Amino acid sequence: MSAHPSKEKTLVIIKPDGIQRSLVGEIIKRYERLGLKLVGVKMTIPSEEHVEKHYLIDPEWIRKVGEKSIGSYKKKGIKPPSENPEEVGNSVLERLKKYMSSGPVLAMVWQGNQAVGIVRKITGGTEPLTSDVGTIRGDLTIDSYKIADTDDRPIRNLIHASGTLEDAEKEINLWFNEKEVMNYRLVQEQILYDVNLDGILE
Ligand code: ATP
Ligand code: MG
Numbered sequence: 057m058s059a060h061p062s063k064e065k066t067l068v069i070i071k072p073d074g075i076q077r078s079l080v081g082e083i084i085k086r087y088e089r090l091g092l093k094l095v096g097v098k099m100t101i102p103s104e105e106h107v108e109k110h111y112l113i114d115p116e117w118i119r120k121v122g123e124k125s126i127g128s129y130k131k132k133g134i135k136p137p138s139e140n141p142e143e144v145g146n147s148v149l150e151r152l153k154k155y156m157s158s159g160p161v162l163a164m165v166w167q168g169n170q171a172v173g174i175v176r177k178i179t180g181g182t183e184p185l186t187s188d189v190g191t192i193r194g195d196l197t198i199d200s201y202k203i204a205d206t207d208d209r210p211i212r213n214l215i216h217a218s219g220t221l222e223d224a225e226k227e228i229n230l231w232f233n234e235k236e237v238m239n240y241r242l243v244q245e246q247i248l249y250d251v252n253l254d255g256i257l258e
Contacts, residue, residue, distance in 0.1 A: 062249045065095065065237075066171040066218045067227040068179075070162040072155065074214040079196055080162060083215065086178055086192050087166050091248050096165035096228075096237040104153040106230075111149055113226045114219065118145030128183060128201050137205055151210040163231045169248070172217075172224050179217045187213075 070083055088094065102110075111117055122141030125148070129136035138144050166175060180191025183201055187194035193213045204211045218224035228237065246255065 060249075062169045062245070063167065064169065064171040064221065064224075065165050065167045065228060066175050066224045067216070067231060068164045068166055068175060068218075069156075069216040069231075070164075071212070071214055071216060072159040072161055073197070073212040075160050075162065077197075077214070079214065082196065083192055084164075087164075087175065090168070090174060090178060091244065092166040092168040092171060092174070093242045093245070094164060095167045095239070096163075096232050098163045098232065098236065099160050100163065101160050102157050104157050107153045107156040108149065110156075110227060110230055111152060113230065114223050118142060118149065121145045121148050124182065125201055128186070134202070148210060151204075151208070155210045155212070165228055165232060165237055172219075172221050175217045176219070179215050182213060183211060184213050 068087065070080055074080065074083060084094070114120075119141045122144035125144050126136040126139065126141060136144070168174065178191060180187030180193035182193075183199070184193045184197045185200035185202075189195065192215060197212065197214050199212045201211065218227050247253070
């Protein structure tokens with residue numbers, strides 16, 4: 057039997073721009089108040105090799121990232137820098153390696169009902185210019201594909217969050233060892249997940 061949905065875990069990284077903008081508390085608050093449980097946390101300066109391993113966990117990532125960026129240009133009626141998704145994806149990876157290893161990042165594991173999807177929703181879309189209002193990227197920063205490409209750098213969007221359950225499992229294993237991911241009970245889980253709520257009245 058597969059694990060109960062409330063046990064799902066996802067990886068979130070506050071990228072170097074989030075640390076430098078002093079947004080750690082604000083970002084943690086957003087996930088915490090949803091009802092997610094923090095089960096792992098670590099501050100580290102990742103090597104470029106580590107960052108490359110992280111993004112190449114999904115073998116389709118290079119192509120997908122290229123397609124997404126080309127699509128975003130076209131949607132705005134702007135000509136993309138290249139029509140080749142692999143080319144765009146590879147140049148994004150090179151830029152990301154420098155960006156992500158430029159200073160400390162905060163890696164976290166969050167657990168809760170369908171954590172991967174919930175965290176993506178509250179984090180918002182990749183490009184802050186078009187991320188929904190109310191999301192972390194939409195509310196707290198200002199970057200766009202256009203300025204990032206003009207200046208030959210990655211989009212600074214504060215956060216990485218795992219894209220799928222499969223990626224989340226692999227990414228958590230890359231950033232954390234087994235002992236660093238806590239297994240504990242949080243009192244509020246009884247309100248979030250208890251079937252009968254029969255423990256409230258005296
Ligand atoms: P993340 O994986 O960081 O949560 P995401 O899933 O929204 O973000 P991906 O498509 O996986 O976005 O791209 C990873 C990261 O690469 C983005 O968060 C952004 O920092 C950067 N990035 C993506 N596309 C571009 C681009 N065309 N130009 C510059 N940077 C980009
Ligand atoms: Mg991604």
